[in-house]
Amino acid sequence: MGVETAIVLAAGEGSRLRPLTKNRPKPMLPAATKPILEHVFDHLIDAGIGEIVVVVGYHRDRVQSYFGPTYRGLPITYVTQENQLGTGHALLAAESAVSSTALVINGDQIVDSRIIRDVVEKHDSDTVATLALLQRSGVAEYGGVIVDDGRVTNLVENPRDGHEYYLNAGVYAIEPTVFDAVRAVEPTAGEHHLGNGLSSLVDEGATVRGVVSDGLWVDATYPWDLLDVSFALFDSGHIDGDRSRDRARSTTVHDSAEIRTPVVVDQDCVVGPGAVVGPYACLGENATVGANAVVERSVVDADTRIEPNATAIECVTGTGVTIGAGSTVPGGPADVRVEDRLFEGEAIGALLADRVRDRGGVTYLPGAIVGPDAAVEPGATVRGTVPEGTEVWS
Structure with a gap:
């Protein structure tokens, strides 16, 4: 089914990348010679997305002044997450800007357009959410997902229990009911998390699917990771x-x-x-x-x-x-x-x-x-x- 609008979550600081994030948010740090967020936009456009909604917060002026109202001819709508209270809270900030099926993606990780296309193409109206999954040897720093015949049965943040998990790549096609699920879940340590909302839907028996994909996925968690991200862009042919x-x-x-x-x-x-x-x-x-x-x-x-x-x-x-x-x-x-x-x-x-x-x-x-x-x-x-x-x- 077609997905025209992408919600890009780009409000966070990236505290573990300090002091580089003292004056700008993590999505505006360089991956090679342009901001991480610019790579995200490029891959969204290459995957066929026609409109971008960006959730901004920490040093939001750095994002808005760099990109302005359009990027490569596509309109950009900015919504503000005044306090950074989790991915679910950021998603809810964008609720009024979308009215149908939407793609949700992290703005501080580089995700190949192939991964985005796989999620969009496999999502259907009988599914409340479709997640991009990757086979990675270690997922302890990220989200882990267990699937059974393509259906998500468990989502765990920072898993360290020895089970075999797919990596949650941070790319989701969602139906509007996901907003309600995120809103209904009690916050954890004062934060609303998208993963908790999806877990509640799984527990209720709703269909949440996972699509195992392939392609470039890189993240800078710590300062030295900016080197690895740029080197990966070279080695993968993206630069x-x-x-x-x-x-x-x-x-x-x-x-x-x-x-x-x-x-x-x-x-x-x-x-x-x-x-x-x-x-x-x-x-x-x-x-x-x-x-x-x-x-x-x-x-x-x-x-x-x-x-x-x-x-x-x-x-x-x-x-x-x-x-x-x-x-x-x-x-x-x-x-x-x-x-x-x-x-x-x-x-x-x-x-x-x-x-x-x-x-x-x-x-x-x-x-x-x-x-x-x-x-x-x-x-x-x-x-x-x-x-x-x-x-x-x-």
Whole structure:
């Protein structure tokens, strides 16, 4: 059956990606050189969706100013979730904007258009909801689903009980009755969850189906995941790493610079003499790579300057960052603490949030995380987590 409208849930912060989400929501973080949410919109359009309703909340101005009222000729309707109280609460914020069968999708994960099409094509009016399912070895960080002959029998958030689950890919075709189910379920820890509403429908005997699909599905839960997301886009062919975006039109690459594919370079970038960019390097709009600098396996966001003789390996930057002359981000592996968890052996050299200023000759120990507006003075060594606005001296 036809599904014309998609509800995109894009209101959350993505707290585990701090400090990158200090100034923008997770859906607006870069996957290669454009926001995660832009990839979501592209796949929805490629799957035949004709109208987009976006639920915004945290730093909603960043979403609305970037996309405006249309995207690729499709109208965008914005609705606001004033307080981020769960996926079900976000869905209910969009209820007045839809009147029939709708597709629901997370705006902070990249989902291949094949997965979306599979859900739309398999959904029918006798089914209250159809879920996209993927076969993945570990689903403990996400939602797990058990099906029997295509019918969902159990949905479990963050399952750790040893059962075999399909991964809930966060793509749903729903009938209007789902709104009522979400509204009727008691909140958990003050939050309404879409999964709980669907579970209540399953318990009542309503038909909720699962469609096992294939295709690209990637999510950035922690800062180093932004590297993996971009690399997955290269490896899956979703980014043409041999024909960098807009480079021929508006980017200057010095004749003596070396571009090692795959790379993607956005518009208005400058790559200086003797610089080496790639493999697996992403340069956002108006980025500069100075003479003899090296950028490898990194996501460099817009308006970032990597000055002469600097090295950035497995580095993630926010916008407006300066990595000074002769500074070194040597790459991982690293042990990184996020909130109260320690992650061992992660492949990240450093994360530099928006407007970090490195004055040159700085060494970043693997796993260093530097908060927004920090200043790192010449010759300093950076380790661990540096809070926002801090000055780091040698």
